[in-house]
Amino acid sequence: MHRLGCLATLLLASGLNCFASSLPQTPQRDEEILTTDNAVGRYGGTLVVAQRSEPKTLNPVTAADAPSREVIGRLTADLIHINRASQQTEPALAKSWTVSKDGRVFTVKLRHGLRFSDGQPFDADDVLFSFKLFLDEKIHSPQRDLLVVGGKPIDVQKVDPYTVRFTLAQPYAAAERIFDGLAMMPRHLLDKPYGEDKFASTWTLTTPAAEIAGLGPFRLKEYVPGQKIVLERNPYYWKADRSKNRLPYLDELVFLFVGNEDAQTIRFQAGDTDIISRFSAENYSLLSKEAASRGTELFDLGPSLEYNFLVFNLNDLSSKNLSKIAAKQAWFQDPKFRLAVSSAIDREGIVKLVYSGRAVPLWGNVSPSNKAWVDATLPHPPRSLDKARELLKSAGFSWRGDGQLMDRQGQPVEFSVIASSSNAQRSKMATIIQDDLSQLGMDVHVVPLEFRAVVDRVFQSFDYEASIMGLGGGDADPNPEMNVWMSNGGTHLWHLGESKPVTEWEAQIDQLMQKQMVQLKYKERKHLYDQVQELVAANVPYVFLATPDILVGAKKKLANFKPAILDPNTLWNVEQLYFVPANGSPPRATQ
C-alpha cells in the first residue's frame, strides 16, 4: 500500500522531477495539514548556504551554538511558532490553543495524522517526551531556564492523544512565545537511549541519517566533515501551499562550511552559494556594486535587535587575585564616570566608520526596530566633551598639565578594553572609543583577543577592565532579556553572580522585570519595561554604542525570499523558497 502511494506521487509529480531523490507524499485525508499563503512555486533545485563554522551537534535539546541551531531549525518543528515576518505567534504543530483566564493553563490541540521524517506518527506522547528532555536537569538544555516559571518547571499533562495541557506556576506574559524553537522529538527513536542515560551523546554529526528524524521541512542526508552538511526534503512535511502541493519545494538544502566572512562573501560573489547573511556593511557595498550584473539582490532590512556596548568590570574581585583591576573599579563604579564615557563617545562616528552608515546609534538596550517595546521617550544626548568633563570634575577627577586625567588619589586614569579579534567591527569600535576618550585625557589601550579568551575573561576569570560585547537578537519580547537585567542573571555581564542587588537601581530593575514577567496586559508591561530602559540609560551599566542593520543577499531567481529581522533571517521560510527557471516561464508547481 505504501509503495503504491509512492508510485502515485511519482506519477503526479511528473515532468522534470521524475528522478528526484525523495518526492513529497500527497496529502492524506486524515492529515491536518497547514496551508500557507505563499506564491505557488515549483519543485526541484538545491539551495546552498554558507556557514562560517561547522555545527557542533544535531541534538536540538543540547545545541547551544548558532551554526548547530541554524541546521537543527530546518530539521525540526515546534508546537507554536513565532512568524519571523509578523513577529507574532502562530499555530505550528499545534492546531490551536486556549489559555485559562488566569493565564496559567495552556491547552494545546495537536494536528492529526502528522508523521516524522522517517514516516512514524507524531502524537501527544512525543510532546510529553520532548518536554521531559528539555526539563531534565541532567541534560543541561540551554532552553531549560525559559521553561522554569516562578521557580517551578512547567507541568505537562496528556489529556488525550492529540491534546496536551501545560500548567505554569504563576502567570507568565507572552507565555506562548516560549514554545518557539522547542523542537518536538521522536520518542520512538530516543526513548531507549534516554532510558539508558545516553541521550546527551545521541544525534551527533556522525550519527547515521536513518537514526535522526524530525518534523522540519528537511531531513539529514549526508555530513561531509570539514566541507558540508546536506539535507534533503522531508516527504512527510506538514505544510502545503494553496494548490495542495506539499512543501518544501526544494529537493536539497546544503550548508557549506567556509571559515570566515570574507570567504562567505567570495563564495556568494562567485555564485557558489545562493543566500548570504550576517556579513559586514563593507562587503555589502562591495557586493551591491555588481549585484545587477551577477543576478543577485541585496537587502538592508534596517536595524537588528542586537545591541553592542562597552561594559566595565564591576564584578566582586575580593576573592580573586586582581588587585590592580580592583583599584580601578573605584572609577568604574561611579555612575558619573560611566556617564562621562558615554557622553564622550562619538556614536555617529561608529555608525559611519564601523558600519559604513548601515547601523543606528544606540542609547538604550532596545533597538529602535523593536517598535513594540522601545521607549521612544528615552533621551538621545548628542556627543559632548564639555558635559563629559563637567561630570568627571564633579566626580573628583582633575587634569594634569599634559592633559592626562587624574583621579582623586593622583593616579592617572588608564585602562584597557578587550574586544574579540575575530569580530572586525568590535575591534574598530574599540579604536574609535580609544581616540574619543583620549580627548578626555584617558589613556585607553585596545587589546584584541581571541573570542574564546574574551568570553572566558568576561564570564569566568573577570581578568579585564572593560570589554566591548554584543547581546540580543533572539526575540523582540522582554522576557528573554531577564537573564541580562536580573541581578542574579547569567548574562548580567557587568557584575555576575550577585546574590542580592548591590545598588538601589539594580534592585529596582529586578522588581520591574519580575513584575513585567507576570503582567499579562501589554500596556502595563510596556510601562514597566520603559522604566527599566530609563533606569538602564540613567545608570549606564552598559555604554550602548550601535545596532547594525541586518544585511542579506540572495540570487534573484530565488522566489518567496522574505528576509526578516528576527533570527534566522533568511531561512525561516525555507520550505516556501523555490527557484524560478532561467527561461523566465511563470512559476508553476508541477501537479
Add this chain to the structure above:
Amino acid sequence: MLSSMTRSTTSGRKMIAVSVLLALVHLAILFAGFLAPADPAAQNRDFPFAPPSPLHFIDARGHLHLRPFIYLWTARPDSFNEYEESREREYPVQFFVAGTGYKIAGLFPSHTHLFGVEGPARIFMIGTDNYGRDQFSRILYGGQISVAAGLLATVISLALGSLIGCISGFYGKWIDESAMRLAELFLVFPWLYLLFAVRAFLPLHISPTQTFLLLITVIGTIGWARPARLVRGIVLSAKNQAYVAASRGFGASDVHLMRRHILPHTYGVLLTQAALLVPQYVLAEVTLSFFGLGLSEPNPSWGGLLATLQQYNVLVSYWWMFAPALALVVVSLGYLSVANAFHERLQSVSS
C-alpha cells in the same frame, strides 16, 4: 679585462644610486614629523578610505596655476567611502606650514611641516585608512618603528652572534660542540608559533615602548645562530695563522688575540650579514605586526598598516592601502643590493 672594467663601473654607478635611494628613505623616515603633513593618529571621521588627493595645475575654469593645488574631497551623497572633488575652491599646496607639534629625530620639538594645505581641506598624498588617518604620514611614522626594529635587532643579533661564534671557534672542544648544536636548534625552531604562545602569557596590556623593545629583543635574539656559525668558521681558520701563533708565543692574552688578530677578519662578513639581516628583520617585524603581535593601535608600523589588507573588501577596493608594501620592497631590495655589493667586493679582495 675591458669588459670587467665596464661591469664594475656600471655596478658601481648602480651601487651609488641604490645607496642614495636608501639614504633618502632613511632620512625621510628619520624626519617623518617634518615631512608628514598630519599626526599619524589623528582621525578624520569624515574621510574614511579617501583616495589620494590629485595635484592640479589647471582649475575648473581652465586657468593655469604655477603653484599646484588640490580640491576638497566631499563624500558622494547616498554613498559611503566614495568621494568626489568639490570644485568650488582651490587649496594651493603651501610649504613650511605650521601644524601639529612633533620632535625632529625624536629630540627637538617643532611645529613646521614641509607642506600642507589650508583647512578645512586636507592633503592626502597616499589616501586615508578606515579612520580617515593620512596614509602617507602613517607610512613615514610606521617606517620609524619597522626600520628601527630591523636595525636594532640586527645589532643585537650580530653582537650575540660574533660573541658566541668567536668564543666557540677560538676555544673549540665541548664549548664549540654545544654552542653549534644550540645554533642548529635555533635555526630549525618554528619561531612564529612560539611567539604566538608567548604572547598569550604576557599581561593584557604592555606599553608601546615595552612592546617595541620586546619585539626587537625577540627578533634579534632568535637570529644569532647564522652569524655565529659564519664567524666561527672564520675564527677557526684565523686562529691557526702563523702570526696568531707568534703573538701567542709573545704571551698575548686570549682577549687580545681575539680583538687584535682574529675579529678583524670577520668584519667583512659581518657587514654583509648586516646588510642581509636588516631587510630580513624589517620583514620579521612586519610579519609579527601583521599577525597582531606588534604595536597596538593607534601606533603605526608597516606590518600593522598592511594588516588592514586582510579584509577582503579593503584588498579589492582601496589600492592605496598597498603603499606600505611598496616602501617595504624599496627598503628590502636596497639593502639586499648593498649586501650583494659587499659580497662581491669581499670576494674580489680575497681572490
